[in-house]
Amino acid sequence: MPAAILVGLLYLLPIGWLGLMSLGGPTEWTLRWYEQVATASGIHKILWTTARIVTITSLVALVLGYLVAYAMVHMNERQRLLITLCVLVPFWLSVLVRALAWLILLRNNGLINEALLNWGVIDEPLSLVRNELGVIIGMVHYMIPYAVFPLYGAMRGMDQSLLMAARSAGASPLRTFRDVFLPLTLPAVFGAGLLVFVFGLGFFITPAILGGGRIVMLSEYASLMVLQSARWGLAGALSVVLLASTLALIWMISRAVNLRRMLGGA
Amino acid sequence: MSLGARARIFVMAAAWLIGLFLLLPGLITIPVSLNDTRWVRMPEEGLSLRHFEAMLYSSNWMTSMRESAVIALVATTLSVIIGTACAIGLWRVVGRTATLIGALVLTPMILPPIVSGLALYRAWVVLGLYDTWFGVILAHTILATPFVVITITTALSLIDPRLEQASRSLGASPRTTTLRVILPNIRAGILTSAVFAFIVSWDEIVVTLFVSSRAVYTLPRRMWDGIRESVDPTVAAVATSLIAATSILVIAVIIQQTRRGRAARAG
Amino acid sequence: MTLQSVKADLVDIARGELEAGRIERRDFLKLCLWAGVAPAAMGFGPLSAREAAAQAKEIVAANFGGDAVKFMGEAWGEPYTKDTGIKVVFDGASPLPGKIKAMVESGKVTWDACDADGFVGGQLGNHGLLEPIDYSIVNKSMLRPGWDWKYAMGSYSYSFVLAYDKTKFPNKPPTYADFFDTKKYPGKRSLWKYQMGAVEACLLADGVPVNKLYPLDVDRAIKKVKTLGKDIIYWSSGAESQQVFLDKEVIMANIWNTRASVLERDTKGRVTWTWNQGLFCPAAWVVPKGNPAGKEVMKWLASTLAPERQIKLLSLLGNGPSNPKGSAAEPKDMNRLDPGFEANLKQQFVRNEDWYEKNYDAATDKWIDGISG
Numbered sequence: 001m002p003a004a005i006l007v008g009l010l011y012l013l014p015i016g017w018l019g020l021m022s023l024g025g026p027t028e029w030t031l032r033w034y035e036q037v038a039t040a041s042g043i044h045k046i047l048w049t050t051a052r053i054v055t056i057t058s059l060v061a062l063v064l065g066y067l068v069a070y071a072m073v074h075m076n077e078r079q080r081l082l083i084t085l086c087v088l089v090p091f092w093l094s095v096l097v098r099a100l101a102w103l104i105l106l107r108n109n110g111l112i113n114e115a116l117l118n119w120g121v122i123d124e125p126l127s128l129v130r131n132e133l134g135v136i137i138g139m140v141h142y143m144i145p146y147a148v149f150p151l152y153g154a155m156r157g158m159d160q161s162l163l164m165a166a167r168s169a170g171a172s173p174l175r176t177f178r179d180v181f182l183p184l185t186l187p188a189v190f191g192a193g194l195l196v197f198v199f200g201l202g203f204f205i206t207p208a209i210l211g212g213g214r215i216v217m218l219s220e221y222a223s224l225m226v227l228q229s230a231r232w233g234l235a236g237a238l239s240v241v242l243l244a245s246t247l248a249l250i251w252m253i254s255r256a257v258n259l260r261r262m263l264g265g266a
Numbered sequence: 267m268s269l270g271a272r273a274r275i276f277v278m279a280a281a282w283l284i285g286l287f288l289l290l291p292g293l294i295t296i297p298v299s300l301n302d303t304r305w306v307r308m309p310e311e312g313l314s315l316r317h318f319e320a321m322l323y324s325s326n327w328m329t330s331m332r333e334s335a336v337i338a339l340v341a342t343t344l345s346v347i348i349g350t351a352c353a354i355g356l357w358r359v360v361g362r363t364a365t366l367i368g369a370l371v372l373t374p375m376i377l378p379p380i381v382s383g384l385a386l387y388r389a390w391v392v393l394g395l396y397d398t399w400f401g402v403i404l405a406h407t408i409l410a411t412p413f414v415v416i417t418i419t420t421a422l423s424l425i426d427p428r429l430e431q432a433s434r435s436l437g438a439s440p441r442t443t444t445l446r447v448i449l450p451n452i453r454a455g456i457l458t459s460a461v462f463a464f465i466v467s468w469d470e471i472v473v474t475l476f477v478s479s480r481a482v483y484t485l486p487r488r489m490w491d492g493i494r495e496s497v498d499p500t501v502a503a504v505a506t507s508l509i510a511a512t513s514i515l516v517i518a519v520i521i522q523q524t525r526r527g528r529a530a531r532a533g
Numbered sequence: 534m535t536l537q538s539v540k541a542d543l544v545d546i547a548r549g550e551l552e553a554g555r556i557e558r559r560d561f562l563k564l565c566l567w568a569g570v571a572p573a574a575m576g577f578g579p580l581s582a583r584e585a586a587a588q589a590k591e592i593v594a595a596n597f598g599g600d601a602v603k604f605m606g607e608a609w610g611e612p613y614t615k616d617t618g619i620k621v622v623f624d625g626a627s628p629l630p631g632k633i634k635a636m637v638e639s640g641k642v643t644w645d646a647c648d649a650d651g652f653v654g655g656q657l658g659n660h661g662l663l664e665p666i667d668y669s670i671v672n673k674s675m676l677r678p679g680w681d682w683k684y685a686m687g688s689y690s691y692s693f694v695l696a697y698d699k700t701k702f703p704n705k706p707p708t709y710a711d712f713f714d715t716k717k718y719p720g721k722r723s724l725w726k727y728q729m730g731a732v733e734a735c736l737l738a739d740g741v742p743v744n745k746l747y748p749l750d751v752d753r754a755i756k757k758v759k760t761l762g763k764d765i766i767y768w769s770s771g772a773e774s775q776q777v778f779l780d781k782e783v784i785m786a787n788i789w790n791t792r793a794s795v796l797e798r799d800t801k802g803r804v805t806w807t808w809n810q811g812l813f814c815p816a817a818w819v820v821p822k823g824n825p826a827g828k829e830v831m832k833w834l835a836s837t838l839a840p841e842r843q844i845k846l847l848s849l850l851g852n853g854p855s856n857p858k859g860s861a862a863e864p865k866d867m868n869r870l871d872p873g874f875e876a877n878l879k880q881q882f883v884r885n886e887d888w889y890e891k892n893y894d895a896a897t898d899k900w901i902d903g904i905s906g
Binding site: 064067068070071072074075077078081082083084085086087088089090091092093094095096097098100101102104105111141144145146149150153154156157158173174187188190191192194195198199201202204218219222223226227232235236238239242243246247250251 | 273284289294375377378380412416420465469485501524
Binding site for chain 3: 304305306307384387388391392396475476479480490491493496497
């Protein structure tokens with residue numbers, strides 16, 4: 001069966017991967033690193049910060065992405081192309097350019113604050129960056145395109161007849177949306193959410209620059225452990241913990257959403 | 267699909283606002299790339315093309331862009347093929363093994379890039395792939411494949427499974443079914459995953475720093491070179507050029523579409 | 534000559550022809566196949582033919598990239614090549630301790646010398662990751678006292694200084710006590726994220742006398758820095774430390790003197806710095822264990838201590854000479870830029886390498902934990 005072959009092919013990469021991990025992973029066969037992860041409050045703070053910020057940004061990005069995708073389905077071709085351009089442009093900005101651009105915009109003496117002050121809308125500059133808000137703005141901006149595409153694909157591929165049936169049965173537009181459209185797009189929402197969440201876990205350049213140095217996320221901490229303090233065991237233990245908890249989370253949610261129904265298949 | 271009038275206005279307005287939000291940093295980058303200083307900031311006294319000159323006339327930047335483009339294209343192709351195959355395979359073979367493999371495939375995406383970088387570095391040295399084109403391409407492929415798998419899986423979730431059943435019951439082999447029935451239906455998903463994979467490779471810095479040294483010098487490496495000292499505003503020029511190229515492309519398509527529409531209506 | 538070496542020579546000649554454009558790539562590859570020499574594992578990377586032997590004729594020094602690559606090349610690379618014919622290449626790959634460790638443990642060392650802090654010699658050397666400096670080749674007397682560590686050789690000096698916006702302090706330069714006085718001097722400040730320099734600044738401001746600074750009380754520093762609330766931005770790269778001044782985001786900051794002098798130039802004097810309360814630090818070259826060029830690197834290290842070459846680096850990059858004779862002999866107009874110059878040095882205090890060697894990692898951990906969130 002080709003499927004089995006295809007799948008078997010894939011075995012190689014990830015297995016090789018785990019092999020690599022054990023090379024750099026917790027050495028010395030000690031649980032010391034895991035102990036540290038379990039007890040060090042500093043690490044807990046970083047884990048909590050990461051979890052909180054990534055979850056918030058993922059949700060916001062999902063909602064906004066859903067809005068955009070939904071609008072795209074209802075637009076004419078020309079408008080759709082324009083919006084697609086808007087969604088594509090950020091891709092060409094490397095993470096560094098993006099972060100610096102946001103600084104230019106959001107600083108206390110940045111473009112946005114200057115405009116608002118000039119127009120008399122505010123008296124004091126808003127603190128939009130060098131804090132958690134700035135990090136969230138930057139990360140959401142990064143994530144929205146990754147949410148829009150899968151969601152749009154889902155919505156476009158939807159079977160129109162179902163919706164028309166609902167309307168002809170007398171349902172209001174709101175009801176049609178809530179009871180027919182939304183549930184049908186739920187698998188795609190899950191997929192997009194997963195993509196965006198896991199993607200967000202790896203962020204550290206954006207939070208480091210936009211957080212004023214005070215928002216330390218897991219990836220940055222791991223980076224410090226690997227590059228500066230050469231505490232590879234700790235970095236390895238952290239990674240394993242991250243891996244295990246993320247996979248556990250995915251598994252739990254997939255059970256709730258009924259994975260089999262989502263994946264369809266034979 | 268029908269939408270209440272009020273809802274329509276709300277949704278459209280929201281979408282365009284979000285679109286503007288997405289464009290904002292890109293719009294900022296344009297004047298920055300035209301600035302007259304050595305820094306990444308808005309122009310101070312006037313506009314200058316020096317950064318574009320620096321980009322075009324220095325072999326360094328052009329070489330790096332070319333290297334990044336080549337690597338990204340190859341890595342994208344590989345990861346899309348592998349990722350699609352994997353996603354389809356997982357879609358068919360539901361069960362414990364599939365779940366396990368799914369988890370393994372996602373791993374490179376979940377791990378902090380620095381850890382992946384270190385692991386790949388150790389392995390690549392052993393395999394003799396350190397600082398080689400193939401080594402970098404392979405590393406990027408490994409990093410991009412999870413994106414492809416998730417995207418394609420999402421796309422597959424929307425296909426009516428009965429399509430496959432129908433195809434098989436009509437006597438088509440699994441391979442034919444895949445090629446002739448499944449793939450065309452997820453064409454959009456494949457395209458999207460290709461875009462994601464390309465960007466993953468194009469932007470990749472952390473792992474690349476580990477697996478390449480002097481022989482392969484991608485664009486992100488050039489951007490990060492000397493970041494301890496300064497950020498070269500040429501990066502803004504690069505970004506602006508790419509944005510301009512994409513915009514021109516899209517606008518050309520729009521014009522063509524409009525013309526075609528007009529011709530159709532007239533004809 | 535064995536058949537193998539003949540083949541290797543032929544491949545080398547052919548490579549020259551290829552680079553000169555006189556033969557086609559595919560012909561070259563055919564030759565490689567015949568010679569049994571494979572271009573490294575399907576890559577287009579360096580050939581294996583004579584490359585290994587050739588590399589002994591080359592010294593690779595790793596530093597943190599950017600201008601340092603060009604300028605160290607001018608000051609320390611070219612003169613050596615002129616003297617000995619050996620090529621000196623600067624690789625801007627940022628040789629952080631973790632990277633050095635990864636390289637040595639992987640068995641494939643590509644760097645001969647790495648730009649690091651003095652205490653890194655002890656940190657890595659005591660774990661068997663570095664070659665000891667050969668002081669029979671390197672002349673100890675050309676180094677500042679104490680800069681001849683077992684596993685590290687003093688390369689240049691740099692300082693953490695208090696840089697400030699002159700328009701906010703027109704009469705006299707501020708001190709670290711002023712740094713924390715946000716009422717009298719409203720505005721943001723900046724410190725280094727990775728503990729060094731920042732902790733000392735906080736402690737000094739809190740009233741700790743200079744001679745009682747070490748061992749550093751990181752907790753006390755964290756408490757002090759939290760009093761700044763939102764008015765503190767942490768910089769993590771030199772570029773950032775300059776950008777915050779250029780964008781007028783901060784009115785004072787604790788930054789490297791090299792960045793401060795560049796800032797002074799770029800802001801036409803609006804931003805300047807004071808040597809008072811500066812933290813004087815030694816930078817050093819360390820040699821990873823199993824470095825490709827072997828003993829040759831020691832000769833190169835010795836050559837970098839020549840006063841005129843050190844002065845050249847000062848003029849190009851702003852790094853102070855590690856050779857006291859260099860500081861003494863430099864042109865008068867460079868005195869104010871050199872952290873090691875007598876008059877400047879007097880106002881500063883010196884970083885305690887011993888303490889850093891033993892405590893840097895743990896302290897940084899604590900510091901980052903304390904300042905985040």
